[in-house]
Amino acid sequence: MSLGKRSVLITGASRGLGRALAVNLASAGHRVLLLARQAEALEAAVSAAKAAALASGLGGSAQPIVADIGGFAPGRREQEHFAPGRREQERHGAARVAGLAQALIGPIDTLIHNASALGVTPLQNLTEVSIESVEQVYRVNVLGPLALTQALVGNFVLRGRGLVVGVSSDAAVEAYAGWGAYGSSKAAFDQLLRILAAELSGTGVDVLSVDPGEMDTDMHQAALPDADRSTLQRPEQVAARIAGLLSSPLRVPSGTRLTAQALADLDLEAA
Amino acid sequence: MNAPLGLGSQGLVEPASAQNAASRRTPNPQPALPTLETQSTPRAPGDGRLLWLDANSTEVITPGQLAERLPRGTLLVANDAATLPAAFWVRTAQGEFLELRLTSLPEAIPDGGSRLRVVALGKGSFRDQTEARGPVPKLRPGARLWLCPPHSGADESSQLVPLAVPALRLQQQSGRLLTLTASGAAPALLAALYSYGVPVQYSYTQRAYRLGEVQNAFAGRPWAVEPASAGRHLTACALRSLRDAGHEVTLLTHAAGLSSTGDPELDAQLPFPERYDVPRATAFAVNRAVAQGRLVLAVGTSTTRALESVVVGSKRLIAGGRPRLRSGSGMTELLLSESNPPRIVSGLLTGIHEAGTSHRMLTRAFASDARLQEAWLVAAQAGLLLHEFGDGMLILPGAR
DSSP states (O other): OTTSOOEEEEESTTSHHHHHHHHHHHHTTOEEEEEESOHHHHHHHHHHHHHHHHHHTSOOEEEEEEOOGGGSSOOTTOOSSOOTTTHHHHHTOHHHHHHHHHHHHSSOOEEEEOOOOOOSSSOOOTTTSOHHHHHHHHIIIIIHHHHHHHHHHHHHHHHTOEEEEEEOOGGGTSOOTTOHHHHHHHHHHHHHHHHHHHHTTTTTEEEEEEOOOOBOSHHHHHHOTTSOGGGSBOHHHHHHHHHHHHTSSOOSOTTOEEOHHHHHHHHHHHO | OOOOTTOTTTTOOOHHHHTTTTTSOOSSOOOOOOOOOBOOSOOOTTOSOEEEEOSSOEEEEOGGGHHHHSOTTOEEEEEOOOBOOOEEEEEETTSOEEEEEESSOOEEOTTSSEEEEEEEEOSSOTTSOGGGSOOOOOOOTTOEEEEESOOOSSSOOOOOOOOOOOOEEEEEEETTEEEEEEOSOHHHHHHHHHHHOBOOOOTTOOSOOOGGGGSOTTOOSOOBSSOOGGGGGOOHHHHHHHHHTTOEEEEEEEOOOOSOOSOHHHHTTOSOOEEEEEOHHHHHHHHHHHHTTOOEEEESHHHHHHHHHTBOOGGGOOTTOOOOBOOEEEEEOOOOOSSSOOSSOOEEEEEOOOTTSHHHHHHTTTSOHHHHHHHHHHHHHHTOOBSTTSOEEEEOTTOO
């Protein structure tokens, strides 16, 4: 299966690393679903991925799913009873995304959690940051991805194959002032994926966490507007390395957290 | 007080009259069958209990006990169809609102666009008995229908949202059964259905279901219009435990369909043809289990019907005359019963339903009436719950 065509769902796919991954994988012949919140940016990314698929002629495809990951986990004010107008909350829940994804391209085997919330910018120290904004970061970076994973991974286990990938950050490991919400959420998600890997050990379902390192993306700009962009990696480069992980049998154990350096080293080995 | 095993039908009312027992006197007054409560609110998968029926016992177990209790090397086959948000509202050109219920996933048509086969329901909502819903107007061929957000049916202004949803057109109408076409790309229609559709539900339920609540833990492709609910008893952990204990778990996909339309004439035609897909690996595993004399346990009636639909006919039996499966996909209208019993499936995990239901027709292919009545008493004593979100029943060889 790992050598064949994958059916991939990528979150946060309208920009940055997510978009680059989608373009790369569609070009490599895989069936890709791009998920993002904003329809217009998403359509542009889908067009780029479709064009890449067409150009390579390997049979890849790309389609959009508009959804807000931050809405997948139930809120404090979740309504038990349906009321007209409250439908928004549930409209694009995890089960709906999982169902729509498989209505569009059949069984999914690869889930890439790339969508991330940075929190309020300019970044604030933990002594000042609003708890509500931290909660929102946790929704997008931890709870939403967990809900989406739950909606898909049971079928992975039944079919005896599947890959769940989380995009991490060195803010999960280092202590950068101002990165409390984002950094701690990424640390939480890394640990969640590690435990998931342990729970799924022996089922044929693999779980990985990847720290791509600093990239020239909108997110990076929002966090560090004064950074020298010429020193940053291009998302397309990083995407190619991550995609390289997917196109061969997994060369690292399930549950591994790949640092940017390890990812680059693996890539060099494969070359 | 436990009903002693072996009571048989002595002292029990005939199944067909069980439903009326409370409301009429029989010439020989006999104790009525106890009633069971309905679990009408979805619980988490794996939360129920199972009534176990085999040659020697009728008892209540938990899904967690299955791995150790099942005969060595049991092959379970599960239907991995996810539940569609198959109910959605449309507005007619005259401003009337109709609820439409898909009978299956929309199918792509050659010239682009999609075809939908739906059952239409008039004024009212799922809280009303299906038969009591308002009438469905006779629409002109070519009439247009507009998808809209969920509508309670009450007198309130429409909440049409200017989204780019494909227009639906009526191709054909036969009473409540409509065939519609949707122009434009199939993905747009599917996205609209997933935005506006809700799960099909009936009047015995207490509140609106959320789509996530009516899925099995291992659900995949959204082919089912109503939940393939026997699968609710198996969590992802349970799949794991079963395999670790040396059992096999394989899958197929079957488009479990509507169970009621509210129109007696249409209801008499149920089930409508339902799509199935039995993968090669599953057919291989089943054939091997049969050859090795191992139990083939179907998780749900939908699974049973799909498997039995691909049993190779008698002319092509291998030497030794054992029935075999051939993998494949297609449509089935197969109905199983005592007189048309399964040839490959030897055990069934299903829900608990009253006597006199069509569901009982299939279970009688696996267990005698006497055993089913006895099971009912044990279930009542244990306080087991009925219907799709209730508890389950496991019928193994020897229960016949």
